[in-house]
Amino acid sequence: MITDYQARSQARVNAALEGLFQAPGPELTRLYAAIRYSVMNGGKRVRPLLAYAACEALGGVAEHANGAACAVELIHAYSLVHDDLPAMDDDDLRRGQPTTHKAFDEACAILAGDGLQSLAFSVLTDPQLSPQDAETRLQMVSALAFAAGPAGMVGGQAIDMGSVGLKLDQAALAFMHRHKTGALIEASVRLGALASGKASGTELEALQTYARAIGLAFQVQDDIIDVESDTATLGKTQGSDIARDKPTYPALLGLEAAKAYALELRDQALDALRPFDAAAEPLRELARYIVERRS
Secondary structure, three states: HHHHHHHHHHHHHHHHHHHHOOOOOHHHHHHHHHHHHHHHHOOOOOOHHHHHHHHHOOOOOOOHHHHHHHHHHHHHHHHHHHHHOOOOOOOOOOEEEHHHHHHHHHHHHHHHHOOOOHHHHHHHOOOOOOOOOOHHHHHHHHHHHHOOOOHHHHHHHHHHHOOOOOOHHHHHHHHHHHHHHHHHHHHHHHHHHHHHHHOHHHHHHHHHHHHHHHEEEEEEEHHEEEOOOOHHHHHHOOOOOOOOOOHHHHHHHHHOOOOOOHHHHHHHHHOOOOOOHEEEEEHHHHHHHHHOOOO
16 A cells, blocks of 8 residues: 555655754754754655655665655755745745745745755765665766756756746646656656666666656646645645646646546556566556645
8 A cells, every 4th residue: 555655654764854954053953943844844755755666666675765765855845945935936835834934034944945955965975874885876966966956956947937927838848847846756766776776777767767757747736736626735825826827737738638648647657667576566556646646
């Protein structure tokens, strides 16, 4: 059951994350409180789950992916803190609670995001969290840096900010979301696979195909949820993308066609996992979960 796997994985990554938020001195107590708040205030931990599941799919030990799991969640949290700022999406709620800049202040939120980004790379070089050899850890750092940077997530956010009020075609919309959302999801799977210490080139290629499909499916489903759900369920303002006149899949394709597209992407992901045995079942369940979730 994905719920059991999710609970175990969430407990594992949360325990590892908690050790990162101890202020080294009283002068930094507030900053570290904002950093901790930004990460530990809920969240489904989808990206850490993908890292653990990819590691285990290749016969690796889940705990060996703690560094990968923490790193992708820290990058994800930093991106949310900055996305919520007044200069970007100007959101008041995240996971049903005040956004970081509302709970603290805008300057503190910016610095918390900066700190989260740095911590992500730090954990990948920490042998306690990432027990891989130095060459593998370097590959993991490189993969995350590319995914999180201007050719990945940051670039996708820049495109998103510049697309308000525009009518993007499907290819342009996919390009934006493969960067903004998909790049970090792909990195989560890749880092988990590398953490196993057993990844071949063929396996990495198949896992990339899987991750590319679920990365886009995740965003399509997000767009659907933004139409069909409510603020209490979402934990953030419902209909915010529509209100800001952002391009979405339901707006472009229609709601039913968007749902069909999400299922098509799920099937592409499952097809990519055909060469893998039962150890990849959590990855399969996660592909299904991504298009079935309601928040």
